Amino acid sequence: MKDVETRPSRYEWVIILAILFASLPLILGFSLLVLSSFSKEMVTNLDLKSFHFTLENWINVFQGKLATTGGIKTNILKVTFHTLVVALGVSGVVTFISALAGYSLSRIDFKGRKHMMILLLILHAFPGVALIVGVYLLYRLTFPQSPDLIRLYSFFYVILARAALEIPMSVWLMKGFFDTIPWEFEWSGIIDGASRIKVWWKIMLPLIKPGILAVALFAFLAGWQDIIYVRTFLIDQTLATFIEANIEAEYTHMPLIAAAGTLYLLPTIIFFLTAQQILLQGYSGGIKG
Amino acid sequence: MNKINKEKFTALSFFLSPMLLMVVLFYLIPLIMTVYISFTQMRNWNVERYLKDFVGLYNYERLFYMFQHDPTFKAVLLTTIVFVGITLIINVFGGLALALATFFISEKPASSFRLLWLLPRMSPIAVYSLVWYYFFHGSEIGTLNSILMKLGVISQPIPWGQTVPWGAWSIIIFVNGLVGVSFGMIVFTSALNQIPRELVIAARVDGASAWEISRKILIPLTKWHFLYVLTWQFLSLLTTYPHLFLLVQWDLVNRDYGTTLALYVFNTAFGRGEQDQGLAAAAAVILSIIGVIGGFVTLKVLQFEKMMKRPRGDF
Numbered sequence: 001m002k003d004v005e006t007r008p009s010r011y012e013w014v015i016i017l018a019i020l021f022a023s024l025p026l027i028l029g030f031s032l033l034v035l036s037s038f039s040k041e042m043v044t045n046l047d048l049k050s051f052h053f054t055l056e057n058w059i060n061v062f063q064g065k066l067a068t069t070g071g072i073k074t075n076i077l078k079v080t081f082h083t084l085v086v087a088l089g090v091s092g093v094v095t096f097i098s099a100l101a102g103y104s105l106s107r108i109d110f111k112g113r114k115h116m117m118i119l120l121l122i123l124h125a126f127p128g129v130a131l132i133v134g135v136y137l138l139y140r141l142t143f144p145q146s147p148d149l150i151r152l153y154s155f156f157y158v159i160l161a162r163a164a165l166e167i168p169m170s171v172w173l174m175k176g177f178f179d180t181i182p183w184e185f186e187w188s189g190i191i192d193g194a195s196r197i198k199v200w201w202k203i204m205l206p207l208i209k210p211g212i213l214a215v216a217l218f219a220f221l222a223g224w225q226d227i228i229y230v231r232t233f234l235i236d237q238t239l240a241t242f243i244e245a246n247i248e249a250e251y252t253h254m255p256l257i258a259a260a261g262t263l264y265l266l267p268t269i270i271f272f273l274t275a276q277q278i279l280l281q282g283y284s285g286g287i288k289g
Numbered sequence: 290m291n292k293i294n295k296e297k298f299t300a301l302s303f304f305l306s307p308m309l310l311m312v313v314l315f316y317l318i319p320l321i322m323t324v325y326i327s328f329t330q331m332r333n334w335n336v337e338r339y340l341k342d343f344v345g346l347y348n349y350e351r352l353f354y355m356f357q358h359d360p361t362f363k364a365v366l367l368t369t370i371v372f373v374g375i376t377l378i379i380n381v382f383g384g385l386a387l388a389l390a391t392f393f394i395s396e397k398p399a400s401s402f403r404l405l406w407l408l409p410r411m412s413p414i415a416v417y418s419l420v421w422y423y424f425f426h427g428s429e430i431g432t433l434n435s436i437l438m439k440l441g442v443i444s445q446p447i448p449w450g451q452t453v454p455w456g457a458w459s460i461i462i463f464v465n466g467l468v469g470v471s472f473g474m475i476v477f478t479s480a481l482n483q484i485p486r487e488l489v490i491a492a493r494v495d496g497a498s499a500w501e502i503s504r505k506i507l508i509p510l511t512k513w514h515f516l517y518v519l520t521w522q523f524l525s526l527l528t529t530y531p532h533l534f535l536l537v538q539w540d541l542v543n544r545d546y547g548t549t550l551a552l553y554v555f556n557t558a559f560g561r562g563e564q565d566q567g568l569a570a571a572a573a574v575i576l577s578i579i580g581v582i583g584g585f586v587t588l589k590v591l592q593f594e595k596m597m598k599r600p601r602g603d604f
Contacts, residue, residue: 011393011499012393012394012395015390015393015394016394016398018390019387019390019391019402023402023405023406025424026405026406026408026409026467027405028424028432029420029421029423029424029432030408030412030420032420032423032424032432033416033419033420033423036423042423042430044423044424044426044430044431044432044435045429045430045431045432045434045435046432046435046436046439047435096307097307097308097311098308100303100304100305100307100308101304101305101307101308103304104300104301104304104305108297108300108301108304110297110301116305118588119312121584121588122581122584122585122588123312123316125521125524125525125580125583125584125587126316126528126577126580126581126584127527127528127551127573127576127577127580128528128529129528129530129551129552129554129555129573129576130320130323130528130554130573130574130576130577130580131315131316131319131320131323132319132555132558132559133319133322133323133326133554133558133566133569133570133573134318134319134320134321134322134323134326134570135315135319136334136558136559137319137322137323137326137336138314138318138319138322140334140336141336160311160314160315161315163311164311164312164314164315164316165315167308167311167312171308195296195300196296196297196300196304197300197303197304200304221411224413225411225412225413225414225415226414226531227413227414227415227531227534227535228530228531228534228555231559232559239413239415240413240414240415241415243415243416243419244415244535244538247419247422247535247539248538248539257419258419261415261416261419262416264413264415264416265412265413265416268408268411268412268413271411272404272408272411276400276404279404279407279411
């Protein structure tokens with residue numbers, strides 16, 4: 001409950017204007033990018049004369065025509081699909097593993113439990129860059145021989161390696177969700193002779209659906225936005241590496257890259273509009289930067 | 290008793306083994322491998338040739354030599370110090386300012402602003418970098434240049450990111466600062482919401498202003514969170530680099546003065562041109578040592594262990 005007494009309404013608009021002013025670059029930058037995707041030229045110079053509405057960029061994006069002239073093509077649907085595979089894969093692996101580990105850390109008392117939780121915190125603080133050299137060597141040493149398998153393997157590997165980065169914090173998050181469930185719920189199950197595994201599956205998982213959703217959402221966004229891991233390990237292109245490569249390419253029509261960027265931004269915007277509560281509450285967890 | 294122990298063991302291995310497997314595969318083994326590579330001459334990922342080419346402390350000596358004589362490496366270290374220092378201040382105080390500001394306005398605009406400030410963190414890194422690429426672009430198409438030219442402040446577009454060192458530093462600090470502010474904002478917001486309302490209302494009745502309430506009541510009561518954000522963000526800033534990667538890659542900012550040590554490690558191992566994994570690994574080991582020490586200090590200072598209670602539901 002937000003009560004009137006805690007805040008004076010006469011200053012409110014001053015504060016709102018101040019935050020709005022501070023947010024200006026943020027709002028401006030993102031809107032200009034989206035606007036440019038519907039224009040014949042980039043409108044980043046704030047000159048509305050260069051804005052001519054067109055859907056051409058979007059049509060070209062979906063047809064994969066990178067240059068206004070010439071025949072350079074990319075199958076953007078395939079690129080989007082690759083991005084989606086990585087994001088869903090990371091989300092699945094992270095959710096599954098943290099739902100398992102989070103339960104045991106929350107509910108079962110065992111030797112080394114405390115140390116395991118400290119270890120997870122340290123791992124979360126651990127520099128990712130110190131790992132990636134070793135992670136890549138492991139990748140090279142486990143490379144399959146057949147060229148067909150390599151592409152598949154690179155998906156498999158990038159999903160696991162990226163998921164591993166999210167796991168420490170997701171386990172903590174999930175443990176937090178399990179902690180909120182009164183233990184009487186599972187107690188009755190255990191007294192009736194059910195095993196911990198059965199209790200976890202039948203009683204606990206249905207109770208923490210919101211937690212599972214939150215962890216899955218964050219892991220999805222982490223996999224969806226990643227550039228470093230997909231760039232290093234994945235043989236196929238994702239939207240991130242597509243944009244990376246095309247900024248430098250001279251043949252690229254820039255508003256088309258703006259359209260690809262907006263396409264890439266879509267899930268974020270969708271989550272923004274639909275899952276605000278989850279985002280605001282849960283985002284204090286699995287984050288760095 | 291024995292049966293119970295065995296049951297517990299079965300359950301625990303079911304719940305914990307996937308996580309442990311991931312930790313071993315993607316933290317423990319890579320860490321050992323990184324340390325190992327730092328003792329080899331590995332370059333261009335020529336595993337067959339260099340994996341067994343053991344050179345002892347050679348890479349560490351090279352790092353030390355570069356530290357003394359290489360102007361590029363000196364620029365990287367200086368950039369790391371300036372970047373971490375200033376961004377940390379912006380993240381902590383920016384987050385605190387946003388949390389306090391949204392605390393004093395009505396719920397609706399407050400949560401809209403909080404959501405808006407999550408955008409940098411949530412948007413894909415490539416899109417986020419694209420936005421700032423155009424914003425700070427050194428020609429007339431750059432948003433900042435065009436605003437300043439329209440206002441008549443400058444007559445020629447300024448190549449912000451290539452103006453060393455402060456132009457490049459300002460951009461990387463700004464871009465990463467926006468990402469970090471939301472972390473502080475959310476932690477401080479939840480801290481402020483835990484403070485009993487009565488304290489604020491009583492102060493308000495006594496005629497205290499928002500500023501006085503913040504300074505005398507709210508900030509002192511969020512000391513723990515302040516320390517938490519400070520140490521955690523310090524570690525993050527020291528070791529993360531994805532938000533800087535594309536800015537350097539696209540030449541928006543100067544290569545030397547836009548590269549922190551973490552990004553230097555990545556570019557040395559995976560970047561264009563000469564790849565030198567041995568050297569990168571040695572630098573990574575040094576970063577890890579700093580990171581792990583920092584992590585333990587964080588745990589001690591914040592007394593995280595007290596937060597770990599015995600599970601209630603177990604018997």
